[in-house]
Amino acid sequence: MPSVDIAVVGAGPAGASAAIAAAQAGARVALIDEGIRLGGQFFRQPARPFNSQASDALRNHFRRGRQLLEQLDHPKIEVFTGATVWNLDPKRRLQLYGSHGRLEVRAHCIILATGATERSAAFPGWTLPGVMTAGAAQSLLKGHGLVPGGRVIVAGSGPLLLAVARQLLDHGAHVTDVVEATPLRRWVKHGVHMRRAASQLWEGVEHLQRLKRAGVGLHHGMAATRALGSLQVSGVEIDRVDERWRPEPGSTRQLAADVLCVSYGLIPSTELSRLAGCGHRFDTSLGAWVVGTDTNLETSQHGIYAAGETRGVGGAEAALAEGRLAGLLAAASLGLWGAGHASAVAEARAEQARLRAQTEAVLGLFCVQPGLADLATDETPVCRCEGVTAGAIRLAAREGARQLNSLKAWNRCGMGPCQGRTCGPIAAQIIASETGAHLEAAGCFTARPPIRPVPLSALAETATPHPTGTAMEDHAGYGRVVTGRR
Ligand SMILES: Cc1cc2nc3c(=O)[nH]c(=O)nc-3n(C[C@H](O)[C@H](O)[C@H](O)COP(=O)(O)OP(=O)(O)OC[C@H]3O[C@@H](n4cnc5c(N)ncnc54)[C@H](O)[C@@H]3O)c2cc1C
Numbered sequence: 001m002p003s004v005d006i007a008v009v010g011a012g013p014a015g016a017s018a019a020i021a022a023a024q025a026g027a028r029v030a031l032i033d034e035g036i037r038l039g040g041q042f043f044r045q046p047a048r049p050f051n052s053q054a055s056d057a058l059r060n061h062f063r064r065g066r067q068l069l070e071q072l073d074h075p076k077i078e079v080f081t082g083a084t085v086w087n088l089d090p091k092r093r094l095q096l097y098g099s100h101g102r103l104e105v106r107a108h109c110i111i112l113a114t115g116a117t118e119r120s121a122a123f124p125g126w127t128l129p130g131v132m133t134a135g136a137a138q139s140l141l142k143g144h145g146l147v148p149g150g151r152v153i154v155a156g157s158g159p160l161l162l163a164v165a166r167q168l169l170d171h172g173a174h175v176t177d178v179v180e181a182t183p184l185r186r187w188v189k190h191g192v193h194m195r196r197a198a199s200q201l202w203e204g205v206e207h208l209q210r211l212k213r214a215g216v217g218l219h220h221g222m223a224a225t226r227a228l229g230s231l232q233v234s235g236v237e238i239d240r241v242d243e244r245w246r247p248e249p250g251s252t253r254q255l256a257a258d259v260l261c262v263s264y265g266l267i268p269s270t271e272l273s274r275l276a277g278c279g280h281r282f283d284t285s286l287g288a289w290v291v292g293t294d295t296n297l298e299t300s301q302h303g304i305y306a307a308g309e310t311r312g313v314g315g316a317e318a319a320l321a322e323g324r325l326a327g328l329l330a331a332a333s334l335g336l337w338g339a340g341h342a343s344a345v346a347e348a349r350a351e352q353a354r355l356r357a358q359t360e361a362v363l364g365l366f367c368v369q370p371g372l373a374d375l376a377t378d379e380t381p382v383c384r385c386e387g388v389t390a391g392a393i394r395l396a397a398r399e400g401a402r403q404l405n406s407l408k409a410w411n412r413c414g415m416g417p418c419q420g421r422t423c424g425p426i427a428a429q430i431i432a433s434e435t436g437a438h439l440e441a442a443g444c445f446t447a448r449p450p451i452r453p454v455p456l457s458a459l460a461e462t463a464t465p466h467p468t469g470t471a472m473e474d475h476a477g478y479g480r481v482v483t484g485r486r
Contacts, residue, residue, distance in 0.1 A: 004030045004078070006330050007094055007107035009085050009272060012040015013316045014308025014323035015113030016068050021327030021344075022111075023076040026336040030105055031077055032096060034084040034452070037143070038072065039065045040115055041135065042316035044142040055170040058142070068320075086458070087449035088276045090301050097454045109303045109330040112273055112291065113323055116266035116309035119288075119368065121156065122382045122390060122426045123375035125227030126262070134164040134263035147173040150258025153236050155179035155224035157245075158265040158366045159200065162207035165216065168261075175216050177255055179238050181245050181264075182366055183221030190365045197361040200315075217255075223247065225375055227260050236260050245371030265368060266313045267425055273310065274447035276301050282440040283312050285360070287368035288425060289444050297326045298333075305330050313363060318355035324348045370439070373429035382430065383423040385416020393427050397434035403443045404428055417453045420445040 008019045011033035019031040039045045043065030054062075072079055083098035092110050096103045118133045125131065134154055140146040147168050152175045154165040161178055169175045211218065221240060225247055228235035240251035270280060273291040278299035280289045290312040297305045307326035308319035325348035332341060376382060378391025388411050393401075396410040404424055407413050413427050414420030420427075428442035435441075450459070 002030065002078075002103070003106045004028045005107065005334055005336075006030075006109045006111060006327075007032065007092075007105050008111045008113060008327075009033075009088075009094070010040065010113035010115055010308070010310075011035070011038040011072075011079070011081075012113060012115050012308060012319065013042055013068070014115070014310075014319035014326070015040070015111065016043075016072060017320045017323035018111045018113055018307055018327035018330070019077050020068075020071045020074065021324045021348075022331045022336075023074045023327075025328060025331035025338065025341065027076065027327075027331045027334060029077045030080060030107065031072065032080040032083050032085055032094070032105070034082065034098070036082050038069050038079070038081065041139075042319070043068060044139060045069070046142065047144055053171065054145070055167070057170070058167065061142075084452045084454070085272060086452050086454050088272045090277050090304075092303055095449070097450075097452075097458045102458045108334055109305065110276075111323075111326050111330055112299075112304065112306045112310055113308045113319075113326070114269040114272055114310045116268050116313055117421055118160075119264040119267050119425055120422055121262060121264050121372050121375055122380050122423075123225055123227070124377055124380055125229065125233070127381055127384060128227050128229055128233050129231070130229070130233030130258060131227050131260045131262065134160055134261040137168060137259075137261045138164050141167060141171055145171075147171050148259040148261075150174065151176045151256055152259045152261065153177045153179065153224070153255060153257045154261045154263075155236070155238070156263040156265075157181040157368075158263060159204060159362060160263050160265070162204055162211070164261060164263070166207040166210055169211065169214055169216065175211070175214070176257065177217040177219060178211060179219045179222050179224055179236075181221070181223045181241055181369070183241075183243060185221075186243060186365065197358045200358065200362050222251075223371075223375065224260060224262065225252070228254070233257055233260055241371055243369070245369035246374055247371070264372060265363075265366060266309065268310045268312060269421075270310060270444075271419070271421075271447045271451040273299060273304070273306060274444070275449060275451060276304055278304060278306070280444075284440075285363045285367045286313060287429075287439055296329050297322070298329070303333070312356075314356050314359045318352060318359060321348055321351040321355055325352050370429065370433055373426070373433035376426070376430065382426050383413040383416065383420075385418055385423075386412040386414075388413040388423070388427075390430055393430045394434050397431045402431060402435055402437065402441065404431070404445050405443060407431065408445065414445050419447070419451060 005027040083096045087095035226237040239247040267288040307322040376390035401407040401410045432439045
């Protein structure tokens with residue numbers, strides 16, 4: 001069982017910068033990510049060098065990511081890629097499973113930098129081939145240079161919509177429409193807060209201008225309410241929605257489409273922090289639970305820190321600053337506190353606070369609204385793993401299942417391989433809508449190991465010695481990535 005000073009879970013902007021800061025302070029670090037390549041969502045790197053058709057924006061993006069990831073080639077950092085952490089206990093023992101088998105890592109400190117996942121919506125037709133999340137379309141583009149064929153509609157709410165529509169358009173996709181549920185009048189009302197987020201606002205305006213010039217239809221205050229088609233999406237129904245995203249009867253329009261990309265914002269990934277027994281708080285603008293920390297980014301479990309999107313959606317720049325701060329503070333807690341450490345901490349703290357405040361302004365504009373639950377008809381599947389419909393969830397809520405955990409016992413919602421990651425937030429909204437209680441009252445599913453599907457042999461096996469110094473890979477020249485111990 002390898003033992004390190006600091007284990008960092010997640011190699012996105014937060015985890016990578018945490019690992020670098022901690023190693024530079026003198027800590028022995030294990031950086032673990034279930035992805036084959038490092039970089040997380042934002043700095044996702046291409047499988048092969050991108051062809052000459054990559055836009056300048058994407059090239060810059062890859063370059064910035066590589067510059068960060070190159071710094072991981074540090075003698076004190078050991079990187080485990082393709083390794084899922086499926087269990088974590090309060091004694092800071094992590095269980096990993098990946099292509100190299102099973103491994104247990106023990107650490108004096110842990111930094112959780114597990115990022116976020118996208119919020120899906122359940123509406124008739126959302127399980128048809130051709131419907132995907134906007135982030136999935138973006139991942140295919142960044143990771144493999146692929147864009148969806150045919151007519152593409154991007155729908156939902158939040159800053160990701162315009163960014164993804166623009167990226168797809170720049171890379172040759174035929175984006176016909178963007179459907180944003182947040183009405184324009186909310187932009188006007190919220191305008192004063194957006195002064196704090198001038199750079200994000202400007203970026204959004206640039207995306208809008210580019211989309212308008214390309215003739216993309218922009219629909220504010222509307223939502224995709226039905227994906228049409230039998231074997232594959234052939235069209236989308238959109239409806240006008242009120243400020244709470246409730247569809248207005250009689251406002252339906254049909255748009256032709258071959259692909260529908262949907263995103264209603266992000267939800268922090270908290271499975272590991274829940275498993276470790278850390279305290280969480282409900283974030284009202286996200287409509288989701290985030291791991292709670294003190295001002296030193298330490299959770300309620302001693303020695304377990306959190307940084308980046310798992311603490312609440314803050315954007316990649318905030319994740320970078322916060323990761324750096326977490327790395328410095330975790331190292332300091334182990335007595336690794338050299339010259340210049342205090343000023344580095346102060347600098348990272350100020351940067352983190354400034355950037356977090358900026359994103360709060362943006363998130364306030366795109367708060368998730370209760371009408372999202374009304375998009376699902378009784379026949380709409382919500383838990384795809386277990387085949388539980390919205391009607392079954394409504395019935396269970398009326399019969400007394402007022403929390404996600406009781407719903408699980410009622411009809412197995414959330415018990416499949418995804419462990420409720422996709423259906424949990426939708427089911428919570430349906431319960432809240434049915435009972436009239438606040439979304440927070442629905443709670444969240446209790447996390448149980450394994451948080452990801454692993455073979456039974458991974459649970460049964462005793463820890464096996466791990467090959468040392470094997471399986472070196474070189475990804476796009478950003479440094480050595482080790483799947484074994486160095
Ligand atoms: C689909 C999607 C698309 C996005 N697109 C944009 C965009 O275009 N522009 C923008 O500004 N922001 C975007 N964001 C937000 C952006 O991801 C963040 O601001 C930034 O990447 C957050 O960094 P992070 O390090 O906190 O998390 P992430 O970058 O998400 O990194 C988290 C890492 O943790 C790993 N991980 C999670 N759980 C485990 C586990 N159990 N075991 C091992 N590894 C684990 C994941 O594989 C991942 O690499 C997007 C987010 C998502 C989810």
